[in-house]
Amino acid sequence: MTDTFQAYAGRPAAVGGRALDLVNAPMIRHWCEAMGDANAAYTGPAQVAPPAMLQSWTMAGLGGVGGVGDGRSAEYGDLLGALDAAGFTSVVATDCEQEYLRPLRPGQRVLYDSEIESVSAEKSTALGVGRFVTTRTDLRAYDEAAGEKAEEAVPVATHRFRILKFRPAEAPAPVRPSSEGERALRPRPVVNRDNAGFWDGVAEGELRFQRCTDCATPRLPWLPGCNACGSAAWTAEAASGAGTVYSYVVVHHPLPAAFREQGPYAVALVELEEGVRTVSNILGLPAAEVRIGLPVRLDFQCYDEELTLPVFRPATADDLPPLRVPVTRTLIVAGAIASRDYQDVHHDVELAHAKGAPDIFMNILTSNGLVGRYVTDWAGPGARLTGISVRLGVPAYPGDELTFTGRVVERDGPRRTVAVTGRTRRGAHATATVRLTTGEAQS
Numbered sequence: 001m002t003d004t005f006q007a008y009a010g011r012p013a014a015v016g017g018r019a020l021d022l023v024n025a026p027m028i029r030h031w032c033e034a035m036g037d038a039n040a041a042y043t044g045p046a047q048v049a050p051p052a053m054l055q056s057w058t059m060a061g062l063g064g065v066g067g068v069g070d071g072r073s074a075e076y077g078d079l080l081g082a083l084d085a086a087g088f089t090s091v092v093a094t095d096c097e098q099e100y101l102r103p104l105r106p107g108q109r110v111l112y113d114s115e116i117e118s119v120s121a122e123k124s125t126a127l128g129v130g131r132f133v134t135t136r137t138d139l140r141a142y143d144e145a146a147g148e149k150a151e152e153a154v155p156v157a158t159h160r161f162r163i164l165k166f167r168p169a170e171a172p173a174p175v176r177p178s179s180e181g182e183r184a185l186r187p188r189p190v191v192n193r194d195n196a197g198f199w200d201g202v203a204e205g206e207l208r209f210q211r212c213t214d215c216a217t218p219r220l221p222w223l224p225g226c227n228a229c230g231s232a233a234w235t236a237e238a239a240s241g242a243g244t245v246y247s248y249v250v251v252h253h254p255l256p257a258a259f260r261e262q263g264p265y266a267v268a269l270v271e272l273e274e275g276v277r278t279v280s281n282i283l284g285l286p287a288a289e290v291r292i293g294l295p296v297r298l299d300f301q302c303y304d305e306e307l308t309l310p311v312f313r314p315a316t317a318d319d320l321p322p323l324r325v326p327v328t329r330t331l332i333v334a335g336a337i338a339s340r341d342y343q344d345v346h347h348d349v350e351l352a353h354a355k356g357a358p359d360i361f362m363n364i365l366t367s368n369g370l371v372g373r374y375v376t377d378w379a380g381p382g383a384r385l386t387g388i389s390v391r392l393g394v395p396a397y398p399g400d401e402l403t404f405t406g407r408v409v410e411r412d413g414p415r416r417t418v419a420v421t422g423r424t425r426r427g428a429h430a431t432a433t434v435r436l437t438t439g440e441a442q443s
């Protein structure tokens with residue numbers, strides 16, 4: 001059953017789109033500066049454009065809708081206008097899936113055509129009631145600087161993009177119980193004056209322990225005084241996250257209600273490399289396979305909207321080192337401008353407020369760029385990204401810190417698939433799958 005909005009599926013979203021600027025070194029440099037991306041592949045004589053920058057070449061820029069370089073079709077404009085008229089006046093990007101067929105190089109002109117792939121039925125979301133609009137864009141390019149003609153353009157990438165057009169919720173949407181009624185929730189931590197620093201750390205994606213100021217003895221769990229020298233003076237430190245299973249039990253029966261769904265689970269005493277031990281769950285392998293001495297790595301598991309707990313997973317060579325990126329106003333604005341995205345919610349606090357957001361927030365192109373940077377920082381300049389799919393969760397606001405973690409989930413010859421999560425203290429901001437071909441630097 002389709003309604004008037006859904007009937008737009010299959011119609012063109014952009015016809016004969018032509019990038020305003022040739023792929024060029026200055027825009028690449030501005031992008032790399034904004035993302036903090038120092039990859040050598042994006043400078044020097046063999047320069048390519050960062051693949052995650054793809055969408056920047058086709059953005060309409062400050063000219064905006066109807067301006068020079070806006071390849072948007074009349075039908076797509078009609079659809080967005082009709083959604084506005086129906087009260088869905090706010091917009092947020094939710095998904096971005098890109099496949100890179102060939103690297104883009106300075107001197108190339110990007111051409112593109114885009115289709116409205118689907119318009120969803122009305123959905124209730126955490127932001128408000130709205131509709132998802134998905135477009136699919138095919139991009140081609142030719143070397144205009146070398147005298148090639150538009151007819152010689154070859155496919156360079158495909159790009160699927162999903163936005164939510166929504167009516168801002170007056171108040172935060174209530175937590176919906178599951179279909180079985182009230183869902184059994186895990187027990188809440190008991191937070192008091194003595195251990196508040198530990199839970200503050202968890203909220204910021206860190207596992208913090210105390211260190212005695214007088215004798216330097218580390219301690220965990222949190223206590224008011226040092227059990228080595230009795231001193232009440234201490235400082236907090238963040239654990240690296242590396243550890244081993246010191247001891248464990250597997251809980252089979254009776255399983256508390258909140259644990260029934262997952263079946264038997266492992267509770268372990270994990271010895272951290274800093275010399276302290278903590279009780280936690282081991283996830284990521286069957287409970288029966290947990291053993292003493294198992295190398296593990298810290299992760300954070302979100303159990304419900306109010307409960308995220310530190311957990312451990314088996315450490316393997318497939319883990320990428322984590323990357324922490326402070327989310328500053330400068331990063332948000334620099335990323336938006338480097339990607340030619342002048343949506344007001346990414347630079348203007350008052351207009352962001354008017355659209356129901358508590359502050360400006362990071363645009364999806366920056367999230368995409370940071371995911372790309374995170375993986376190529378690890379893979380090295382010889383690697384080539386072949387695809388990035390990003391799903392956005394909680395927005396990233398000024399004052400947040402984004403912690404990226406990643407793991408190689410598939411290997412096939414030189415090809416790798418990496419699962420990446422970028423998390424803030426409020427939960428997962430970006431959940432991504434990155435595909436790449438390894439170069440000499442990373443095999």
Ligand code: ZN
Pocket residue numbers: 212213214215216217226227228229230231
């Ligand atoms: Zn001490």
